[in-house]
Structures are given as C-alpha cells and as structure tokens.
Amino acid sequence: MTEHTASPTSVPAPKRALRSRSGLARAQRIVVKVGSSSLTTVAGGISDEALTALADVLAVRRAAGTEIILVSSGAISAGLAPLGLAKRPTQLSSQQAAASVGQGLLMARYTEAFGRHGVTVSQVLLTVEDLMRRTTHANANRAMERLLNFGVVPIVNENDTVASHEIRFGDNDRLAALVAHLVKADALILLSDVDALYDGPPSEGAVRIPQVTGMQDLEDVRIGKVGKAGVGTGGMATKVEAATISAQSGIPALVTSTANAAAALAGEDVGTWFVGRGRRQPVRLLWLAHVARIQGTLVVDDGAAKAVADRRRSLLAAGITAVTGHFEPGDPVAISDPAGNVIAHGLTNYASDELPQMLGRSTRELSKELGRSFERAVVHVNDLVILQDHKSGGAPSGPPSGASAAPGSAVASPESANTLGG
Numbered sequence: 477m478t479e480h481t482a483s484p485t486s487v488p489a490p491k492r493a494l495r496s497r498s499g500l501a502r503a504q505r506i507v508v509k510v511g512s513s514s515l516t517t518v519a520g521g522i523s524d525e526a527l528t529a530l531a532d533v534l535a536v537r538r539a540a541g542t543e544i545i546l547v548s549s550g551a552i553s554a555g556l557a558p559l560g561l562a563k564r565p566t567q568l569s570s571q572q573a574a575a576s577v578g579q580g581l582l583m584a585r586y587t588e589a590f591g592r593h594g595v596t597v598s599q600v601l602l603t604v605e606d607l608m609r610r611t612t613h614a615n616a617n618r619a620m621e622r623l624l625n626f627g628v629v630p631i632v633n634e635n636d637t638v639a640s641h642e643i644r645f646g647d648n649d650r651l652a653a654l655v656a657h658l659v660k661a662d663a664l665i666l667l668s669d670v671d672a673l674y675d676g677p678p679s680e681g682a683v684r685i686p687q688v689t690g691m692q693d694l695e696d697v698r699i700g701k702v703g704k705a706g707v708g709t710g711g712m713a714t715k716v717e718a719a720t721i722s723a724q725s726g727i728p729a730l731v732t733s734t735a736n737a738a739a740a741l742a743g744e745d746v747g748t749w750f751v752g753r754g755r756r757q758p759v760r761l762l763w764l765a766h767v768a769r770i771q772g773t774l775v776v777d778d779g780a781a782k783a784v785a786d787r788r789r790s791l792l793a794a795g796i797t798a799v800t801g802h803f804e805p806g807d808p809v810a811i812s813d814p815a816g817n818v819i820a821h822g823l824t825n826y827a828s829d830e831l832p833q834m835l836g837r838s839t840r841e842l843s844k845e846l847g848r849s850f851e852r853a854v855v856h857v858n859d860l861v862i863l864q865d866h867k868s869g870g871a872p873s874g875p876p877s878g879a880s881a882a883p884g885s886a887v888a889s890p891e892s893a894n895t896l897g898g
C-alpha cells in the first residue's frame with residue numbers, strides 16, 4: 477500500500493475543543509463508538525444491515541478527509557451462535573472464548589463493508605494496562621497515529637480474550653473515552669440503540685436531554701438497567717460516564733443512536749451533547765477517577781476532607797479515622813468524609829494492615845518511630861483525584877486556598893491540583 481503524506485489524511489487535530497455539535501461537521505478527528513446492541517442480537521449474531529449502514533456512513537466521512545477511529549463492541553455477542561451458546565455467558569472464560577471467535581467475524585464484516593468504499597480498516601485490541609503505563613500508552617499512540625496517517629480506519633475493541641476480571645473495562649464506553657484521549661480526538665460519538673440520554677428510561681415517557689454542561693444537568697436523570705437487546709454490558713450509565721470523562725478532559729461527546737450516525741456527523745441537532753469544558757488530564761488520573769477498581773476506603777475527619785478536597789493537599793495519617801478493605805501499597809482507594817461521601821480516589825502508599833497503628837498520629841511521631849524510610853503522605857496529592865468538593869456543615873466551599881496547612885493538620889503542603897469531578 478502507498479503511504480499518504482500530503483493528503484487530508486495527515487491533517488493534524490485542532491487544539492481547540494468544538495463549541496457545539498454543529499462543529500462535528502468540520503471535525504478532523506473523531507472517535508465513534510458503537511455498542512453490541514446496535515450491531516448484534518443474541519439469536520442472530522452480527523446484523524449485516526446495521527454494520528453495513530454504519531460502515532457506509534463512516535467510510536464516506538473518511539473519504540472526505542476526516543480521521544475516524546471506530547471503537548466497536550459486539551465480539552462476544554457475535555461469537556455466541558458459532559459456539560452454540562443461547563445467551564451471553566457470565567463465566568469469564570466463556571466470554572473470552574466467544575470474543576475470540578466473534579472478533580474475527582466482526583473484523584471480516586468490517587473489512588468487507590469499508591472495502592466497498594476503498595477504505596482500509598485495521599484491528600486494534602487494547603487492555604486497560606496498554607493505556608495506563610506511560611511506555612505502552614506512547615506505543616499505542618504511535619501505532620494509532622501511523623494508521624491514521626496511512627488513511628486507515630482503526631477498529632478498536634478491548635482485548636477480551638486475555639483481559640481478566642481485575643483489569644477489564646467490560647464495557648467499551650469508557651475504553652472509547654480513553655481512546656479519544658489517547659488520539660487527542662476533536663470529539664467522541666457514542667452510538668447505541670437509543671437516540672439520546674433521557675431524564676429516565678425511555679420506555680417510561682421520558683424527555684430527551686439535549687445538552688449537558690456539567691454534573692448539575694445530570695442530577696435528576698434516572699438511568700435504567702441495560703437495554704432491551706440483552707447483548708450490551710454498560711447500559712446508559714457507562715455512556716454517561718464515558719461522555720463525562722471525555723468532556724471533563726476537553727473532548728466533547730455526543731450520545732445518540734446508530735440510526736442517527738449520519739445526522740450526528742453532519743452536526744444536526746440529535747442526541748445529547750456533552751460540552752467539552754475541562755483541560756486535558758493525565759490518563760492515569762482519568763483511570764483513577766472512573767475506571768480503577770477501588771480496593772478499600774480511608775475515612776477521614778472533617779479537617780482532612782476539606783484539606784484534600786478544597787485545598788488540594790496530600791492526605792496524612794493524622795486525618796484518617798478508619799480504614800476498610802484489603803489493599804497493598806500502590807492500590808487505588810477511596811477517601812470518604814465523615815458522612816460517608818466519597819470525595820476522592822487516590823493511590824495509597826501503605827497497605828491496609830499497616831495503617832491502623834498510624835491513624836490519627838502526627839508526622840513527627842511517626843517519623844521517630846518509623847525512621848528515615850517513612851513516607852509522609854498516605855496518599856500523595858499527585859496520586860489523588862478529587863470527585864467532589866467537600867462542603868462541611870452545608871456551607872459552600874470556597875476556592876482552593878493557597879494557605880499552608882495548620883500545624884498538626886492531616887495534610888501536606890500545596891502542590892498541583894487534580895480535579896475531575898463536579
């Protein structure tokens with residue numbers, strides 16, 4: 477194949493976020509995610525009609541010069557019938573087997589459908605780990621950039637056959653958000669069997685939500701169980717989460733149906749638009765906030781909660797009042813205020829069995845006892861992501877203050893703030 481160098485395929489992604497959904501018509505790099513429920517049925521496997529219709533829309537846009545990355549679910553569902561399975565198995569090894577069979581079938585159909593438009597596709601199977609470690613992240617990024625330069629449409633799925641329970645996304649919605657982040661997409665489009673996010677399960681006469689600008693717009697939204705098709709895993713909850721992850725790191729997201737794919741790409745008023753408003757976040761923090769499996773909880777007192785959430789300090793042992801769960805140093809843990817609200821996620825420097833004898837004790841005391849190897853912070857501020865501001869006594873929290881921690885306080889000196897949540 478000839479290498480494209482000076483064609484629309486090598487147009488760099490713009491640095492500015494699209495302001496509204498109409499900007500999708502001009503977007504240069506778009507991640508599109510399609511769910512199992514749009515492509516497959518339990519009984520019939522892959523729907524040729526649905527897959528071809530989507531490939532037609534995306535191939536036309538690709539031919540017009542827009543870089544398209546397709547995150548496609550459906551491998552497990554497509555593999556059920558060939559293995560004689562009547563429904564989606566719950567056992568991980570059966571899901572792995574079904575994905576292994578179905579992924580090949582899916583790619584064969586995509587290759588053919590895009591090929592009719594002269595568009596080459598490629599298979600990219602990723603695990604959470606590939607996106608988290610700096611070296612593997614950079615490696616995945618290089619491969620994607622090269623594929624896009626070649627004019628290829630990369631088709632991404634989770635590497636279901638090797639992903640274990642511990643490291644699995646499970647749904648592809650959050651994977652798509654991290655892929656959008658990986659390739660610095662202009663926008664993320666999440667396609668499903670429902671045309672938008674509604675204020676409640678659509679079957680109950682709910683009302684469409686056209687735009688989400690922040691968490692306040694989601695407060696009254698009720699999310700029902702996984703859709704009627706019975707083949708998806710994430711449901712609307714993971715789509716909202718993925719769109720939020722994306723929007724909060726500056727990449728706007730649109731949630732709509734596969735039937736609306738062409739209208740969405742043309743910038744028409746369909747679906748639910750999540751306004752991109754945050755700055756790009758390190759992927760490690762996105763993972764910590766939204767994907768990581770939390771292994772335990774550190775309950776902190778009111779002062780420490782305010783310091784961590786409002787003043788962005790490291791968490792010290794003196795402010796921790798209780799520990800639950802079993803974890804090792806480096807594991808993701810939740811930090812909760814005295815009322816039980818989870819205010820942050822962080823990576824702990826201590827194991828759950830080391831912490832009880834440290835709780836409530838000052839840094840000086842602990843330094844004497846533990847000697848030079850003592851790591852001051854139980855959770856360092858650079859390993860912390862704030863999920864909500866702590867509002868003690870119902871009072872609104874002020875802006876992060878630059879004042880240093882009071883003596884004996886359970887917090888360390890101010891450093892960079894990592895805020896993701898609303």
Ligand SMILES: Nc1ncnc2c1ncn2[C@@H]1O[C@H](COP(=O)(O)OP(=O)(O)O)[C@@H](O)[C@H]1O
Pocket residue numbers: 510511512513514667668669670672673674675676677678697698699700701702703704705706707708709710711712
């Ligand atoms: N508030 C809501 N707004 C829109 N859809 C919702 C809502 N609550 C639940 N749903 C359901 O979520 C389903 C989409 O999730 P899912 O089947 O997992 O999709 P996919 O396989 O495309 O990822 C829809 O079929 C819809 O019935």
Ligand SMILES: N[C@@H](CCC(=O)OP(=O)(O)O)C(=O)O
Pocket residue numbers: 510511512513548549550551552553575633634636646647648649707708709710711
């Ligand atoms: N990676 C899996 C995705 C699982 C799944 O059903 O995801 P989704 O339909 O996006 O909720 C597969 O290809 O079957």
